[in-house]
């Protein structure tokens with residue numbers, strides 16, 4: 001049976017953080033219409049995947065933990081009634097401190113959730129305020145401890161670095177504090193200033209760390225996390241042995257997943273599409289029994305990604321992973337040698353930004369730091 005991931009987008013937040021451009025609204029007005037529409041949509045599409053086994057589910061957002069326990073339960077029930085789940089399905093929900101309660105955690109457990117991803121960002125309360133977060137470090141800690149007390153033994157914590165006025169030492173203190181809590185997984189993202197956010201609008205007034213400081217933060221973060229037992233398996237993701245996120249690995253390994261909700265992306269049968277980031281049009285389409293429009297990423301409806309974009313995309317995604325690209329797997333998949341297709345890789349091997357081990361090509365830590373630039377150099381879009 002073909003294995004498939006499921007992504008459910010929950011487009012609501014208590015308030016928008018100053019840096020975030022994920023699709024979500026800071027209003028709970030349309031929550032119940034959304035849940036009804038989402039469930040109807042899930043039930044209508046699920047028969048397409050009758051021959052698939054769901055081995056990962058990810059509720060992302062927005063803030064899925066903002067949903068009432070009973071609403072979450074309804075969606076989870078609809079999924080279980082509509083799809084075949086594997087016995088060991090990884091089931092993650094993103095949770096924001098300040099929105100988690102014992103009742104919700106117990107409902108998650110009873111509904112099969114076995115992994116929580118909690119957004120912290122930094123342990124410094126002044127920085128949390130500047131970011132527009134709704135919680136303090138103390139409230140994060142309460143949520144984390146409550147989750148442990150309710151039996152969650154697979155927790156990921158989100159951290160961000162290169163924040164305005166942040167020092168290397170502050171990042172270090174945040175990471176040490178997080179490691180002391182011993183979550184199974186840590187995601188640590190470099191702050192990206194997004195145009196349409198509050199930070200995007202005031203970017204000239206933000207005092208952001210220099211590129212050298214950012215580099216020092218990245219390298220010292222990787223070193224510290226490795227020492228504390230978190231193996232880096234992706235540019236921004238670190239896990240204890242066996243605790244890598246199965247669902248997120250699907251994104252980077254070009255494996256298939258189906259998304260539901262406005263802005264959710266899917267990759268099925270070699271086609272990539274997403275639903276428009278528009279809550280009203282999503283709800284309206286379902287309520288009026290229209291098909292929710294799938295927007296295909298190659299710009300043309302129903303066309304497969306062509307051969308060139310498939311190899312480029314494969315390289316781009318796989319190089320995000322520490323294990324990189326196996327030359328044998330590349331050959332088996334595309335019938336071409338990796339270095340013949342992408343000869344510029346050789347220069348980055350020579351300069352220490354990439355390495356080859358056991359037949360696989362991957363970035364070194366300093367290569368990861370400038371991976372966006374290197375990728376644009378090595379991918380040959382004209383061929």
Ligand SMILES: C[S@@+](CC[C@H](N)C(=O)[O-])C[C@H]1O[C@@H](n2cnc3c(N)ncnc32)[C@H](O)[C@@H]1O
Nearest residue numbers: 019020061062063094096119158189190191192
């Ligand atoms: C969908 S949000 C997490 C879930 C939950 N809403 C929360 O904030 O706790 C996913 C994560 O992406 C990261 N993120 C969001 N916007 C970012 C940005 N502009 N730059 C870097 N990381 C960002 C944050 O670490 C955030 O926790």
Ligand code: SF4
Nearest residue numbers: 013016017020061062
């Ligand atoms: S970081 Fe999380 S809580 Fe903040 S706006 Fe984005 S999705 Fe919402």
